[in-house]
Amino acid sequence: MKRLLAIGEALIDWIPAESGRPIRHVTAFQPKVGGAPANVVGAYVKLGGSGAMITQLGDDPFGDKIVEELTDCGIDCSCVKRTKEANTSLAFVALKEDGNREFSFYRKPGADMLLRPEAVEEAWFQDIFALHFCSVSLGNWPMKEAHRKAIRCAREAGALVSFDPNLRLALWDDADALRRVVREFAPMADILKISDEELEFITGRNDIADALPELLSGNTKLVIYTKGSDGAECYTKTAKGFAAGHKVSAVDTTGAGDGFIGSFLYCLSRDGASAGNIADLTAEKMAEYLAFSNKFCGISVTKLGAIASYPTLAEME
Numbered sequence: 001m002k003r004l005l006a007i008g009e010a011l012i013d014w015i016p017a018e019s020g021r022p023i024r025h026v027t028a029f030q031p032k033v034g035g036a037p038a039n040v041v042g043a044y045v046k047l048g049g050s051g052a053m054i055t056q057l058g059d060d061p062f063g064d065k066i067v068e069e070l071t072d073c074g075i076d077c078s079c080v081k082r083t084k085e086a087n088t089s090l091a092f093v094a095l096k097e098d099g100n101r102e103f104s105f106y107r108k109p110g111a112d113m114l115l116r117p118e119a120v121e122e123a124w125f126q127d128i129f130a131l132h133f134c135s136v137s138l139g140n141w142p143m144k145e146a147h148r149k150a151i152r153c154a155r156e157a158g159a160l161v162s163f164d165p166n167l168r169l170a171l172w173d174d175a176d177a178l179r180r181v182v183r184e185f186a187p188m189a190d191i192l193k194i195s196d197e198e199l200e201f202i203t204g205r206n207d208i209a210d211a212l213p214e215l216l217s218g219n220t221k222l223v224i225y226t227k228g229s230d231g232a233e234c235y236t237k238t239a240k241g242f243a244a245g246h247k248v249s250a251v252d253t254t255g256a257g258d259g260f261i262g263s264f265l266y267c268l269s270r271d272g273a274s275a276g277n278i279a280d281l282t283a284e285k286m287a288e289y290l291a292f293s294n295k296f297c298g299i300s301v302t303k304l305g306a307i308a309s310y311p312t313l314a315e316m317e
Contacts, residue, residue: 001269002129004044004051004262005079005159006037007120007150008137009112010070011089012062013254015304023094023104031062032254032305033069034091035112036134036166039255042307043262043296045074047316049269052076054124054150056115056143058088063111073307079124086111095252103170113141117149125153129269130160130191132261136168138181151188160268160275161219163189164261167198175201187218190275191268193261196227208233221279224290226260232294234286236279241286246298255306256297262310263296264289292316 014029041051053075057063059082066088067077089110094102107113125131131154137143154161165182172178182202186192192215194202203211208225215223216237225233231245267289273281296311303309 001049002127003076004041004049004130004132004265004269005054005124005128005150005154006041006051006132007054007147008035008037008134008143009089009110010035010038010053010055010057010066010080011091011107011110011112012065013306014090014092015252015254016094019095020097021094023092023102026094029092030304031065032308033066034255034306035089036136036164036258037132038070038075039258039306040132040164040262040265041075042070042073043259043310044266046307046310047263047266047313049266050074050076052079052124054079054120056081056083056111056119058082058086058111059084060087062088062090069307079121081115081119083111083114085114093254098250100253103168105171107171109141112137113139113143115146116142117145120146120149120153122153125157125159128154128157128159130154130162130265132162132164132265134164134166135178135182135185136166136171138185139172147185158275160191160273160278161189162191162193162261162265164193164257165198165202166257167201186215187220190219190278191222191224192220193224193226193257195257196225199225222281224261224264226257232260232290234290236281238279239281239283239286241283241290243287243290243294245294248298248302250301252304252309253301255309256301258306259300259310260293260297263293267292
């Protein structure tokens with residue numbers, strides 16, 4: 001299987017020792033390596049693929065921890081830069097009784113936001129399967145332009161480009177700015193993953209059928225629409241797939257959506273998907289991949305953390 005690259009933030013998620021309390025009342029937190037793009041690569045690698053992370057970390061102990069744990073997980077960190085300009089990003093998380101989260105970010109700026117486009121090397125993109133990215137690092141910082149360069153390099157290398165907006169409104173002073181940047185970058189991707197909670201914010205429509213003509217535009221050939229425990233749907237211009245969700249008692253939903261797209265990309269790579277044939281994916285294959293990813297997420301949310309909670313292929317079976 002070819003490598004998956006991801007670009008964006010790698011950070012420390014501080015997971016609370018107890019659920020059902022807001023951050024201001026939590027008495028203890030445990031550090032877990034996270035960041036949506038890193039989580040996606042982590043899911044892909046834990047299932048048996050190979051992957052690398054493009055990011056920048058502070059020259060600090062938290063940066064050391066991220067490199068150490070990603071490497072131990074099997075993720076290639078040769079594309080990770082270090083800097084003294086800013087610290088490694090941190091995210092404090094509180095868990096509600098239903099497993100959903102409250103966030104507080106320490107990232108003004110974080111080291112990842114300062115990654116410059118000239119630090120992105122074209123050689124990284126040779127013979128890769130896909131490049132994945134999210135919206136967290138698309139603010140008006142050097143990292144935004146690093147994304148543009150990475151997407152261009154991936155396209156020139158013939159790789160797929162995958163985008164999960166993974167909206168984090170708490171990181172943006174202007175919600176309209178976030179909406180504009182997502183709408184700008186979405187057509188650059190071959191694969192777009194969007195959740196039911198994000199659909200109306202991004203498109204202004206609350207029905208996926210009404211939003212599809214806009215979503216399946218530009219370079220986008222495949223739209224994955226996730227609905228939590230209600231399952232997931234997948235669309236091309238000619239086919240639709242569906243798989244029911246898994247009802248589980250969620251302990252921590254951190255990284256669940258990342259695990260979904262990471263495991264879906266694993267299925268695509270395993271079966272030889274490419275930018276040239278992704279539009280021809282059949283409804284049967286879509287349903288198979290969606291069911292696999294639903295099962296993957298159903299296992300991960302019963303454990304704490306993101307990458308640490310992801311099952312291996314043996315555990316899936």
